Amino acid sequence: MLRVEGIEVFYGEFQAVSGVSFQVQEGELVAIIGANGAGKSTILRAIMGLQRCRSGRIVFRDRDITAMPTHQRARLGITLVPEGRRLFPDLTVEQNLLIGAYRRIDPAEMEEDLERIYGLFPVLKERRSQIAKTLSGGEQQMLAIGRALMSRPQLILMDEVSLGLMPKYVDEVFRTIEGLHREGVTLLLVEQNARKALAIADRGYVLETGRVVMEGEAARLASDPRVKKAYLGG
Amino acid sequence: MIWQQLANGLAIGSVYALIALGLTMVYGVLRILHIAHAGIYALGAYIGLLAFRFVPNFWFSLVVAMAACSLAGILVKRYLYMPLLTLPRIVPLIASIGLFIAMEEIFRIVAGPYVLSFPADPGLGSLQLGIVKITNNQLLVFLVTCILLAVLWFIMSKTKLGLAMKATSQDLEIASVMGIDTERIIAANFLIGSAMAGAAGVLVGVYFNSVYPTMGSIPAYKALAIIVLGGLGSIPGTVLGGLLIGVGETLLLGMTDIPFPRDALAFIIMILILMFRPYGLLGKE
Numbered sequence: 303m304l305r306v307e308g309i310e311v312f313y314g315e316f317q318a319v320s321g322v323s324f325q326v327q328e329g330e331l332v333a334i335i336g337a338n339g340a341g342k343s344t345i346l347r348a349i350m351g352l353q354r355c356r357s358g359r360i361v362f363r364d365r366d367i368t369a370m371p372t373h374q375r376a377r378l379g380i381t382l383v384p385e386g387r388r389l390f391p392d393l394t395v396e397q398n399l400l401i402g403a404y405r406r407i408d409p410a411e412m413e414e415d416l417e418r419i420y421g422l423f424p425v426l427k428e429r430r431s432q433i434a435k436t437l438s439g440g441e442q443q444m445l446a447i448g449r450a451l452m453s454r455p456q457l458i459l460m461d462e463v464s465l466g467l468m469p470k471y472v473d474e475v476f477r478t479i480e481g482l483h484r485e486g487v488t489l490l491l492v493e494q495n496a497r498k499a500l501a502i503a504d505r506g507y508v509l510e511t512g513r514v515v516m517e518g519e520a521a522r523l524a525s526d527p528r529v530k531k532a533y534l535g536g
Numbered sequence: 537m538i539w540q541q542l543a544n545g546l547a548i549g550s551v552y553a554l555i556a557l558g559l560t561m562v563y564g565v566l567r568i569l570h571i572a573h574a575g576i577y578a579l580g581a582y583i584g585l586l587a588f589r590f591v592p593n594f595w596f597s598l599v600v601a602m603a604a605c606s607l608a609g610i611l612v613k614r615y616l617y618m619p620l621l622t623l624p625r626i627v628p629l630i631a632s633i634g635l636f637i638a639m640e641e642i643f644r645i646v647a648g649p650y651v652l653s654f655p656a657d658p659g660l661g662s663l664q665l666g667i668v669k670i671t672n673n674q675l676l677v678f679l680v681t682c683i684l685l686a687v688l689w690f691i692m693s694k695t696k697l698g699l700a701m702k703a704t705s706q707d708l709e710i711a712s713v714m715g716i717d718t719e720r721i722i723a724a725n726f727l728i729g730s731a732m733a734g735a736a737g738v739l740v741g742v743y744f745n746s747v748y749p750t751m752g753s754i755p756a757y758k759a760l761a762i763i764v765l766g767g768l769g770s771i772p773g774t775v776l777g778g779l780l781i782g783v784g785e786t787l788l789l790g791m792t793d794i795p796f797p798r799d800a801l802a803f804i805i806m807i808l809i810l811m812f813r814p815y816g817l818l819g820k821e
């Protein structure tokens with residue numbers, strides 16, 4: 303479904319991603335793990351079109367999207383749950399969700415999707431007219447996920463969705479991700495929490511200073527001694 | 537007497553608000569101080585006057601001026617700001633000031649360095665409210681401002697475009713991730729803001745019966761003070777700021793004997809706001 307071929311991304315003269323290639327198949331849950339500054343977020347931003355690739359190609363469903371503007375990629379069905387949530391701070395919970403469904407027109411469908419999200423995260427329904435920036439961290443994260451789901455995406459890129467959450471919320475977020483995976487949504491996950499990410503993923507890639515250094519089935523990666531030592535705390 | 541001054545002040549303030557709205561809308565999406573916006577305002581007065589000489593009807597010249605200014609605003613966005621957007625913000629600011637000065641010179645060359653009169657009569661008549669007399673021209677300013685603000689309010693709070701405009705000003709990058717064509721939303725901000733500046737130009741031209749090349753100079757900087765007072769990027773704050781400054785300077789001038797330069801008030805307020813409440817009256821901290 304998604305094919306990334308040797309992309310290189312620069313910030314000014316600094317090279318953050320050096321020739322990374324990987325694939326995500328339809329319906330797969332793929333995790334990218336790596337230390338701080340390895341380039342994980344940069345890769346997701348490049349797939350979404352928020353960062354320009356100096357070379358390489360990004361192919362989505364046999365279409366070269368390397369030069370496509372972000373909003374068109376969104377219309378193809380790609381969405382991003384960005385690092386740090388990035389809600390629209392002064393809009394209400396419901397407005398944030400409606401923006402998520404911006405590209406759709408049918409109001410009945412929209413209503414249906416709202417109900418679906420509220421079913422998934424009942425707390426958002428209670429707080430539907432609350433201003434987003436006044437939500438707690440956990441609620442904000444759920445809203446960020448809900449907003450992404452409102453577009454009925456085909457491919458969801460998730461950047462550190464469990465960061466800064468208390469364990470109760472972390473489990474809830476991972477359960478949500480597993481649920482989406484079961485429904486057949488394709489997911490590309492970037493996580494600090496490598497143990498949990500590899501536990502639910504089908505496959506994984508290990509990133510080090512802008513390069514893929516290891517790849518394989520998630521279970522195999524999780525039991526690899528080098529991965530264990532570097533990312534799973536021994 | 538104070539009520540009469542208040543009516544004068546509100547008329548001036550309405551016009552300030554109309555001018556400053558475009559500035560705040562552009563700042564909201566691009567974080568650029570669009571100084572050349574005041575050039576668009578003066579352009580509106582000239583185009584309105586030109587239209588009026590062909591068809592001597594106020595409403596006709598208002599519509600023509602608004603349309604021409606919308607177009608001019610979009611061209612400025614497309615050919616001045618877009619190519620400079622990746623550079624430090626000081627670059628588009630300097631370019632904007634440059635364009636503003638160039639526009640003033642062009643007005644001078646094309647229309648001459650004179651004060652032209654704009655004798656439009658919208659035929660509204662005047663209104664006597666108790667002891668306060670609302671003149672023909674004041675009535676006109678209030679009416680047009682109310683219509684434009686109502687339209688703007690409707691767009692911003694009742695339409696999908698308005699929601700997308702708010703989202704884009706709060707986080708442009710993520711708005712595009714949500715499928716919003718942010719280039720078009722930015723264009724919509726320029727279009728609406730410039731149309732209102734054009735309307736303000738015609739209103740001022742008629743109100744003071746004068747149109748001249750540097751008529752945008754004071755508004756350029758006063759609008760800056762108004763959006764700082766209201767809170768950068770806040771639309772309700774800008775309207776409030778415009779009205780407050782308009783009323784404030786009129787009252788100060790009309791009710792006291794202090795030889796106070798009218799245009800100084802806005803800037804003194806701006807300095808105080810920057811020192812003590814930098815996010816303005818209704819802006820975000």
Ligand SMILES: Nc1ncnc2c1ncn2[C@@H]1O[C@H](COP(=O)(O)OP(=O)(O)OP(=O)(O)O)[C@@H](O)[C@H]1O
Pocket residue numbers: 313316318336337338339340341342343344345385494
């Ligand atoms: N806007 C930027 N300007 C300059 N350098 C940047 C910018 N954003 C990221 N970088 C650099 O690029 C490299 C990769 O950053 P990236 O955010 O992709 O890392 P990451 O793997 O997501 O890290 P983390 O786990 O901390 O989120 C880092 O060295 C970072 O300092």
Ligand SMILES: [Mg+2]
Pocket residue numbers: 342343344385461462
């Ligand atoms: Mg990151």
